[in-house]
Amino acid sequence: MFSGLMLNAWESASIVAIVAGVVGFFIVLRGSAFAAHALPNGAFAGAAGASLIGVDAIAGLAVFSILGALTIAGLGRRARHDVATALVIVVMLGLGSLFLSMTTEYAPEIYSLLFGEVLGVSSSELAPIAAIGVVCVAAILLIYRPLMFSSVMPDVAEARGIRSGRMEVAFLVVVALTTTMAVPVVGALLIFSLLISPAAAARSFTSKPLTAMGLSVLIALGTVWSAIALSYLSNLPIGFFVGSIGAATYAAGRGWATWRRNRRASPRPSSQALQPGVAG
């Protein structure tokens, strides 16, 4: 399981998991689940187009996902945010299907772009993936404080000179880059799961932001490692395991939070605030 080809798989998946854990923390914080779903789908079209014209898939991924990030940031201001994003997603997917239909490897290519082909990552691809990964993590750590501020209290941050529009664009570009390096490994449809499940689960276990981010990375790593191992042993696609383990960790997190809340509530009367809408 740990021989040559598999080594690439372990390494690339680990890098993806670390980046996904870090970036995902903010995605969940900012409630950008929809955008996190949209960008990879845009990237899909890019990869398909690149495949068509014989260019490196990563280039196509990068171009399209960054374009998508800028489009969403721009459109979101005007039209209804969710409708605009949804339509962009779908058009990108449609384009992707078009490009692929013009290649000869239609179905298997679609499958691996959408659901990942971790075993197909070659040594030459490892370097760019790692490089982009480092850039993403570095960027997040660099803008950590203003991004936190702007995500949690956008108006106050604005008054302090942190423009929410700029933060949004910067963040979405980082997500786009994350997508670029992650899609060849875990696929466009499932990078989304890796971005939000570990971060969402981490939130249930701790309230401290940096701890949550760290926990998110750990959970993401655990998820991909288990997925690779299980996929290797059972010969079933890795995407299946990523999705299921992601859902399971989230459920576990929610269960833990509920159990802990109930345990705390029974000995003495709850002092939590009233539900909104009920208070006079």
Add this chain to the structure above:
Amino acid sequence: MQADSATEPAEVLAVDGVSVTLSGREILRDVTFHIHAGEFTGLIGSNGAGKTTLLRVILGLITPSAGTVRVESESRRRPLIGYVPQRITLDPDMPLRARDLVGLGIDGQRFGLPWPSSARHRLIDEMLESVDATRFAESRVGNLSGGEQQRILIAHALISRPRLLLLDEPLANLDIGSEQEVVALLSRIAKQQRIAVLISTHDMNPLLPVMDRIVYVANGRIATGTTDEVVSSESLTKLYGVHVDVIHVHDRILVVAGRRDAPLQHGGGESIVEVV
């Protein structure tokens, strides 16, 4: 319950001994008051005092842990109460004209497709006329100003001919001009159509000219009566449990807490400087 004499207005709402406990906290305790047809009642209290809870109990959205609510001396039947909620964010994209929103007040809860009829059309026109909204009847609800939306919501609530009209903070976010218009409109409706109006608000001053009675909420308890009876230093001190001063400045009332930490202010805005 019903009119004893020809001049005694009918009782529309009877709240008796209502208590509400939510999430282990007692929000309201032993609330009792009665409202009659044509009366304009102000439900006054600061935010968090329990006004919205009380309104929701009256509407039947919350079950009280004790006490009863009776509308028109029968068990609560919803078409009898017209409700204007506090905050409706209407999307500018929503395909709904002002007159459509008003029309929903007639039969919006019924299944099936609405049958267009000239009678319905006429009724909506009349209602729009009575709240002075004919001008923007064809506009999208999402494009209306705060005051215009308010009037449409009032029309919506009134079109089913309720006996009781309930408004939750209708004056918040309105400019002074619109505020006065809405108060005048509601007072006119109360008198002309013999409808009981109950307005919940944290600022009683805009209502002073038209209020018949007041239900003042503090600490989960209420004091009810005319404005003079309730809004006095002794009465409110008893209600709040701390010393309270009632200050009259020109025709505005300020309620200010005595010694203790931060001044508890009701009435004319956030500071005493704002005097008409």
Add this chain to the structure above:
Amino acid sequence: MTGFLSPLIEPGFFANAPVQTALLVGGIVAVVSGVVGTFTVMRGQSFAGHSLADIGTAGGSAAFLLGISPLFGFVAMNLLAAGVMESIGIRRPRGRDLATGIVLGGALGIAALFLYLDTTASSTTGATINVLFGSIFTLPSSLVPFIGVFSVVALALVLAMYRPLILTSISSDLAKAQGVPIRLVGIVYLVALAVAVSLSAVAIGAILSTALLIGPAATALRITNRTGYAALIAAAIGVVATWLGVLLAYDSYYWFPTGGGWPVSFFVVTVVFLVYLLSQVRVRPRAGARRESTAAETG
């Protein structure tokens, strides 16, 4: 009527049997999507619609594996997902989006599994394309009656709840106070949505079905002030887009003889998107003039 269009229409279009089925099914599905989609956009539930579509993929691919039409897989899976969404509750919208997203991830994982099994089991590669990008040209005619029945059911449900649906999208408090059974309306609406999304998934594919659901609806909202008209216009736009898509896909066989034709779903989605963009550009300057209210800005 086809006179001026004839340069566009390649020979044999109307006589072609799969084309006829495609036009019929496409038309029906577009109508249902347009009507249900109008309420979806009004209620701000576009993400739910999109998620249902992707979640349905798991069902569709499972059905394929079992040898039955993906339509039934979509419907079953979507109804299940709708039920789960309903029970997760209507609490904080953000929490709901997150939970929906996670369920989405899980379902897509399952879909990955089934599609993989489909490919290895039947040694054809048709499953992925069929489920994800639709099969409107390869639908068996035996499926058409089922499509018809499902469509009628979805439409009937939405039309029956017409007024309560509008009321609840304005304010659930207001609706409740007026006697609307909120939970029931919510559930019935989700059922209609589940069916509509399934139908659209069969025609143009699970991942692209959102386009038919919300594209025409979002366009219609910019054009008219009235809910009823919006639903009708959305349906009309959907039908036009679908028929154009079928036509262009058929033509592309002739225009690009080497490629073997471009996918229908691509054309449909592109047309929908272009119409949407057009409506954004055109209506905005008029919106200022349309405002009859002379009062101050919304505040």
